[in-house]
Amino acid sequence: MTDNDIKNSFEGSAKRMSGENQTIKATLTPEDYNDPALHKDINPKGPIDYNAIEKSPAMEDVHKWQREHIKTDDQSKDGYPMNVIIDPAMREMYQVVHNAGMTNVFDRFSQQQPTQCKFCIEGLSCQLCANGPCRISPKSPRGTCGVDAHTMVARNFMYRHVTIGTSANIFHCHQAARTLKAAGEHPESGLKIRDGEKLKKYAEMAGLDSGMPVDKLAGAFADWVIADIHAPFHAPSKCVEAFAPQMRKDLWRKLDLFPGGGYSEVAYAQTQCMTNFNADPVEFLLRSVRLGVANEYQGLFLLNIIQEILIGTQTICMKKQNMGLLKDNMVNVIANGHMPLLSHVAIDLASTDEWQQKAKDAGAAGIQILGHVCEGQQLMNYSGSHDQMGYGGQEGEWLSEEYLLSTGVIDLFMFDYNCTIPTLPLYAKKFGTKLLSTHPVIKLQGTETLDFIPEKMSEQAGKALDKALEAFKIRKAENRATYIPPHVSECMVGFSTESIKDALGGSFKPLIDQIANGNIRGIATIVGCTTARFGQGGSNIFKITKGLIENNILVLSGGCTSSVMEYTGLTNPKAADEAGEGLKAVCKQLGIPPVLNFGACVDIGKMTLTAKELADALGVDTNKLPLVIGAPEYLEQKAVADACTAVALGWLVHIAPVPSITGSDLVVKTLTETTETLGLGKVVVELDAVKTIQIYVDHIEKKRKELGLN
Numbered sequence: 001m002t003d004n005d006i007k008n009s010f011e012g013s014a015k016r017m018s019g020e021n022q023t024i025k026a027t028l029t030p031e032d033y034n035d036p037a038l039h040k041d042i043n044p045k046g047p048i049d050y051n052a053i054e055k056s057p058a059m060e061d062v063h064k065w066q067r068e069h070i071k072t073d074d075q076s077k078d079g080y081p082m083n084v085i086i087d088p089a090m091r092e093m094y095q096v097v098h099n100a101g102m103t104n105v106f107d108r109f110s111q112q113q114p115t116q117c118k119f120c121i122e123g124l125s126c127q128l129c130a131n132g133p134c135r136i137s138p139k140s141p142r143g144t145c146g147v148d149a150h151t152m153v154a155r156n157f158m159y160r161h162v163t164i165g166t167s168a169n170i171f172h173c174h175q176a177a178r179t180l181k182a183a184g185e186h187p188e189s190g191l192k193i194r195d196g197e198k199l200k201k202y203a204e205m206a207g208l209d210s211g212m213p214v215d216k217l218a219g220a221f222a223d224w225v226i227a228d229i230h231a232p233f234h235a236p237s238k239c240v241e242a243f244a245p246q247m248r249k250d251l252w253r254k255l256d257l258f259p260g261g262g263y264s265e266v267a268y269a270q271t272q273c274m275t276n277f278n279a280d281p282v283e284f285l286l287r288s289v290r291l292g293v294a295n296e297y298q299g300l301f302l303l304n305i306i307q308e309i310l311i312g313t314q315t316i317c318m319k320k321q322n323m324g325l326l327k328d329n330m331v332n333v334i335a336n337g338h339m340p341l342l343s344h345v346a347i348d349l350a351s352t353d354e355w356q357q358k359a360k361d362a363g364a365a366g367i368q369i370l371g372h373v374c375e376g377q378q379l380m381n382y383s384g385s386h387d388q389m390g391y392g393g394q395e396g397e398w399l400s401e402e403y404l405l406s407t408g409v410i411d412l413f414m415f416d417y418n419c420t421i422p423t424l425p426l427y428a429k430k431f432g433t434k435l436l437s438t439h440p441v442i443k444l445q446g447t448e449t450l451d452f453i454p455e456k457m458s459e460q461a462g463k464a465l466d467k468a469l470e471a472f473k474i475r476k477a478e479n480r481a482t483y484i485p486p487h488v489s490e491c492m493v494g495f496s497t498e499s500i501k502d503a504l505g506g507s508f509k510p511l512i513d514q515i516a517n518g519n520i521r522g523i524a525t526i527v528g529c530t531t532a533r534f535g536q537g538g539s540n541i542f543k544i545t546k547g548l549i550e551n552n553i554l555v556l557s558g559g560c561t562s563s564v565m566e567y568t569g570l571t572n573p574k575a576a577d578e579a580g581e582g583l584k585a586v587c588k589q590l591g592i593p594p595v596l597n598f599g600a601c602v603d604i605g606k607m608t609l610t611a612k613e614l615a616d617a618l619g620v621d622t623n624k625l626p627l628v629i630g631a632p633e634y635l636e637q638k639a640v641a642d643a644c645t646a647v648a649l650g651w652l653v654h655i656a657p658v659p660s661i662t663g664s665d666l667v668v669k670t671l672t673e674t675t676e677t678l679g680l681g682k683v684v685v686e687l688d689a690v691k692t693i694q695i696y697v698d699h700i701e702k703k704r705k706e707l708g709l710n
Ligand code: XCC
Pocket: 338, 373, 374, 375, 397, 398, 418, 419, 528, 529, 530, 558, 559, 560, 561, 600, 601, 602, 635, 636, 638
């Protein structure tokens, strides 16, 4: 470069960054924002045409079509996104909102093309400091600070994905522990300790005196959990010590992967990400695995235990899913998010004659609360233990959120975190839904937020239901047009470590026998989200799962994947007919489907417990199990943190779409090969469903061989 070139490039950069030029922001219109107050055009009574859409056929035909569709992988006459949406209700409602010109997730994905940039896709862009943003290419192989591709990619991986995901799961566990404490100290809160035995069991493992009264023990256990989460990074975690498998703990100590307090671990990791701080890519990756351990034992695992203490352990039973459960003449409340504590108390309330009467006084036939996304999966999985009149069933996965509101019959949409779409205020205004955040950690524009006060949950739940009644009255007074897609799936739910053991007569031996004799070759957990990407929208999950069960691999699902399993019929015991001969025989004998619904993505904590107990029963380390983990349509940061948990526990974890690590061969090699040589698990990235199935099958067969099974 000549002096002049350098001068020109500096001046050009200064000009671009001065703010004098027209910014992109200046070209946006008020309608491009999600604050409903800016939208003069949203007319709540404006035309929505529910008739001009192609209706989906009856469920049996839908199932036939889904199976043909994934075989031919084509439905080109409709084009994107109708060729990727396989949920019959979503197929109908997509047309409604698209025809009305409303922003929605599939159309936004189209609009983002081809802007999505290759540098970001590969992890090769950095926006951390004021010298940037920097992008790495052969012409400029280092960022201005000097960072190379390996470090940039590894740092992005930990900073943008793993730290956020880990802290979200630990935060969730922290809120659950606060709630447990409130349940013990404030019986008037409406919270109950439904599984005192479980509390005693885990309090004992924590080294507490389980002989104290249950309400006191709840407070003591909660305090113990909260103290560990808040401990410094250099104080080895008591939760990990108490609950993780012994052989894993030894390995983690050896590799310096045994974490301290979770929040402090996240702060340590984020500190390492500061500009001109750590520049060792492998350190970022191993630190991510260490966060994965905290993510599990101070997050997923414990939040599940605590929620089960509060809500009760699951019962296996048949339940219903999808939009056909909504009722035009009822007050319909949707509980969305991942932490079904307030919504559980709200269901208790809605199940009383008093609240049903209030709904009738408002002109409705009654009030029902339905779950959506992972919160819905959890509520459904617990619901068999209660069978309450105020519970209405499970709605769907996150992709269907906007379409759900567009039915016009949702009176209240209450949400904790996460997976509440930022555009919902616009839908709420258009379709008359009352939105209510139930935790200040998530606020939407122009939307009301309740404080999270576990000591006052019953009062908070009552406030929420009052708002639902108000919204229902307005809906009826305005006599708005509505449409409910009639589709409903029947599914078997309520699987967990305990409920499976109970169903097997009290021990895992019958399951282990079936694995040993080869009827069941192994287990795959298919977890996580769904994506709007082409070829996905549930189809990748469906295709892979079908292939696995045909190969006699028992599938456990958790997350929005569970919704896909439900609307494709795979969690119905009838699906046993679609499994390979061995798995089919086992399912038929037990009357279960080949896909066992464990619930939400956060219920991965329950699956790891199941796996730990299987490993204990076999007397082997967790990495010896014929087990694979898959997130065929992963979406967000918790999924990446969960993948790190799986690597820590020694498992093969498949991820699609491609995570943003391909910009560094060192990062790819470390995560897909090196970690395994250390006794950890590894990541596999594969987009093709058929190849993915083969990878799973090969891995499971390899593990069987190592265990001496054929
Ligand atoms: Fe969200 Fe859980 Fe993912 Fe679904 S699976 S898209 S996080 S709702 Ni949790």
